Structure formats: structure tokens, C-alpha cells
Amino acid sequence: MKKSYYITTPIYYVTDAPHIGHLYTTVAADILSHYHRLIGEDVWFLTGTDEHGQKCEKRAKETGETPQALADRVVERYKVAWHRYGIRYSDFIRTTEERHKKVVTTYIQQLMKTGDVYLAEYEGLYCVPCETYWTETQAVEGKCADCGRPVERLKEESYFFKMSAYEKPLLEHLERHPNFIFPESRRNEVLGFIRQGLKDISISRTTIQWGIPMPKDPKATKDHKVYVWFDALTNYLAALGPLESDAKYGKYWPNAIHLVGKDILRFHAVYWPTFLMALGLPLPKQIVAHGWLTDSNRKISKSLGNAIDPLALADEVGVDGMRYFLFREFVFGLDGEYTKEIMYQRINSDLANDYGNCISRVCSMILKYCGDQSVNIQELIKPASEPKQTVGEVIPVFHNEMQNYGFQRALEAVWKIISSVNRYIDSSAPWTLAKSGTPEDQLKLKQVLFQCHEALRVASIFLLPFIPTSARKALTTLGAFESVTGEAPLLQNVGWGQGPAEVQIKKPEPLFPRLELKK
Ligand code: ME8
Secondary structure (H helix, E strand, O other), X not given: OXXXXXXXXXXXXXXXXXXXXXXXXXXXXXXXXXXXXXXXXXXXXXXXXXXXXXXXXXXXXXXXXXXXXHHHHHHHHHHHHHHHOOOOOOEEEEOOXXXXXXXXXXXXXXXXXXXXXXXXXXXEEEEOOOOEEEOOOOOEOOEOOOOXXXXXXXXXXXXXXXXXHHHHHHHHHHHHOOOOEEOHHXXXXXXXXXXXXXXXXXXXXXXXXXXXXXXXXXXXXXXXXXXXXXXXXXXXXXXXXXXXXXHHHHHHHHHEEEEXXXXXXXXXXXXXXXXXXXXXXXXXXXXEEEOOEEEOOEEOOOOOOOOOOHHHHHHHHOHHHHHHHHHHHOOOOOOEEXXXXXXXXXXXXXXXXXXXXXXXXXXXXXXXXXXXXXXXXXXXXXXXXXXXXXXXXXXXXXXXXXXXXXXXXXXXXXXXXXXXXXXXXXXXXXXXXXXXXXXXXXXXXXXXXXXXXXXXXXXXXXXOOOOHHHHXXXXXXXXXXXXXXXXXXXXXXXXXXXXXXXXXXXXOOOOOOOOOOOO
16 A cells, blocks of 8 residues: 655735745645655645634735635635646645534534633733734743734633643653654754643634634633634644545544744644644644745745745746755755845756756767667666766665755755766767767767766656656656656656666757846
8 A cells, every 4th residue: 555645834824925935835845745756655735725813804904805805815826826836736725614614613612522622711912913822921021922023911701722731741742753843953942842831822812703613602701713723723634524534534644744834833833732632633743844034034924024926936037946946055944045146046057057958968969979879778877887876876865865854955966966977978078989980989979878868867857846847858858758757656767777778869958048137
């Protein structure tokens, strides 16, 4: 049976159109799901939108729409952007969908029955943009401990979730599963937070209209809506049809990986697992937190006014250029400063110069020097060579990095192959061999060119998750595309000498046009 793999992105607020930060997480999930499909796993990839709560209610007032109309409009912006970037999600969940609301209501009812959710009075400092309560000691000089904006003092009747009861079980879980939170530095942060003590948290709001109603309760004097984070986090399960015992739930939930920005790690690594423990449900396998894209060292975000539109970027530098840049330039897990200069430089030097030129160079030479001959590639690539040795070294490194979110190092490894090909061409000078009439030199010429061809075939298959359209084009030019169609476990075809014996090389077209940065 195929191993299954469930990858999720956060569900994004519909307060505004997507920006480069949302793109970053979504492309990361796409790369991972593509990679896991390529190694033959059964992948379910979920993304979606978070449509309830105060933020959305407030935004709808500003735009003069109903919250539902706002959500309906903005969700399309996300779908258009993901379509443009070739994001192959399996499902897109919206929290205003019935399938979602039903699961949230059922779970809340269950927790009210078990006493894990109870009614009491709350007094605290509340941050409206973050929808988070802070105690006097947590708030920093009267400001939100997360975003630094002023907090308001609120006193209200509220439902609470008994998070305090799950402090010990959560710590035990983290100890038994050292990889539950990735990377380790973030795990340590979360451990530090839990060790300060988990308090019961408010799980309902009376200050908003736009949310899922709390179940009817004669004890309540007010109209309560479910806290937006309980609502939002539940999406990951709701999408798998857990109440209907949908086969998807059994298959994918045990292998759930939540990809999140570090801004929302605490909700995923503390709130979510304790909700699940209270519900008696298994926890996800792993929570992976990445860093922020920054602009002058400030997080890029709509509310800070420095957001960058993914569609404009796609027009400017191309979808694959953008996908590559984001995962080659920045270390996943750390913050990374975004600048246009670095983006242009990276795309031009790695994609246009190194990779694109190399494909074009090798294919042109094969067409020129042995285009009319039939060759047996497998025979020609048997002897030792620098590209062959490099491919052998890179294969385990690439897989290891991809299994550990080391996208940058995985790409660096692929570039070792490309550099080895370029060096090998220069040192063995096929143009000189071509001029010689001796049978030895003619054989050597074919060996050199097809060793390069084989190395580029391997590199291009590795690049499929990152730059799917260009890597496919490259494989088509190399005549090695048939072996990688469909959803078959293609990476089994990756290895020196695992390709076809004969290929039909196509006339190369430029893969990546050189970009000019307009001042
Ligand atoms: O937090 N750099 O939604 P959101 C990198 N609805 N990633 C960034 C980023 C940046 N500058 N800015 C945003 C929410 N992101 C909730 C989530 S999940 C149950 C509910 C990415 O629209 C990153 O993944 O504010 C971050 O966690 C997410 O967008 C926040 O999106």
C-alpha cells in the first residue's frame, strides 16, 4: 500500500488579497506535495480561507460589503493566484462552508458535555487585530505581546477551554515526539511557553456577529460565537470528513503535517493539540514553522502596508523564477530579507545562465554532432566521469534535505550537478573532439555529451517540484519526458542509467529569458 502524506497550509484571512508571504507557505506546501507524489506517496494537500471573526467583520464594514460578500470576492483572488502559480492542491476549504461549520459545532458540543468547555466571566486585555487575550503580565506596557498594538480592557461572559488540564499531557507528547515541532529552535520556544504554565483560554466571543454560534445553553445570558482560532484550526480535520468516518480521515489524518509561519506557531503547537486531546483525537504528526519574508527587516504584511502582489511578480519574473527564488535564496525556518536586486540576480545567474544555458548547450551539441546517429545511451554513460560521480553524491543529499525541509540545500545540491556538467564540457571540449576523425575521439565525443545529458536528466527531475513547468520543458528538450509523465513514482527513475536507452532531442528554446531590472 502507498504511504500517505497529508500537507496543509494555514487558511488565510479573506481581509485582503494574497501577498508574497502567503505565496511562500503555499508554494512550500506545493513543493513538498509534489516531491512526495514523485516518491510514490499518496498525497492530500489542503489549503483554504479563514472567513469568520472580528478581522473579517471589521474589514467588511470598511469595504461596505457583507462579510460573506467580502469572503466570496477575496477567496477568488486566492484561487486565481494559486492557479497562476500551478499550485496543485487536492482540496480548498472555506470556513463558511457547511461541512466545516458542522464539525466545529459538533466538537464544541462534545467539549461542553465533557466539561472541557465551561461558562464563566472573563476580564482581560484584548488585542483586536490578533483576536487574542493577554493577562496584565503578558501584555508589554499595555501593548499586544505579538504585534505591539494597543490592547483594550474587556470584561465579558465567556466560554472557556480547560487548557490547563492538558499542560502535562502536551509536555509528555513533546518529549515522546521530538520532531513534533520543527525546527528545533521553535520547539524550544514552544516548550518554554508551555513550561510557564497553560491557563484556560476564552473560547467564545460576544463582541462579534460574524462567527459560528455556540450551541444553545440556558445558562448563557448573551449571544456567543465560537472563537475564531477554534473555528479556524478545526478546518484541518473538517476537510477530511471526520464525522462521516470518511476514508480520507483514516488515511490522511495520522500523517498530517501543518506548515505555518512562525507568527501562528503557538496556535498550532499549543492550542490545537490541546483541543484535540480534549476531543480524544490523535494529534497531527508534525508542525513545521518557517520564518518571515521581510522588507527592511519588517515582516511583509498587508497591515504594515508593504505587501507584494504574487500576480505582479509572476508577470515580472515568471512563475518558476519566483518559485525558485523563494526556496533557493531563503533558509526555510529563518527570516529572509526580500529585495528585487537579489531576486533578479538569483534568477539570472542560476536559472538563465547556469541551468537554462546548460540544457541549451548540451542539446545543441548533441543535435549538431550526433543528431543523425542512433546511439545507445546506457552504453555511453557507463564509464566514470565527473558528472556521474556528482550525481551519485547528490542523490542521497537531495532526498535527505527534502525530507527535512532543507529546500535551499537541496537546490544547492542540484546545482552541483549543473556545475559539474558545465565544467566537464569545458575540460573535455566536445568541439575539438568533433573535429578529430578518429573512432576513439568520435566515441569519446558521444560519451561526453550523453554523460552531460544523463546528469541534466537527473537534475531536471529533481527540479520538477520547484520549477514544474520549466523542468518539464527541459525534460522534453532532453527527450526524456516520457519517463516522467503522470503521477507514477518517478523518483525511482532517478539514478544514473535509469533513463531511456534512446532519446529524441528537441531543438532547445530559451528556458529563462534574462531579466532586466528597471531602475
Ligand atoms: O494567520 N513571510 O491568516 P493570515 C512569510 N487565518 N509568511 C508569511 C508572511 C511573511 N511576511 N506573511 C504571511 C492567519 N505569511 C490565520 C491562520 S490557520 C488555522 C489560521 C504566511 O492570512 C504565513 O504562513 O494572516 C502565516 O502563518 C500566514 O501567511 C498567515 O496568514
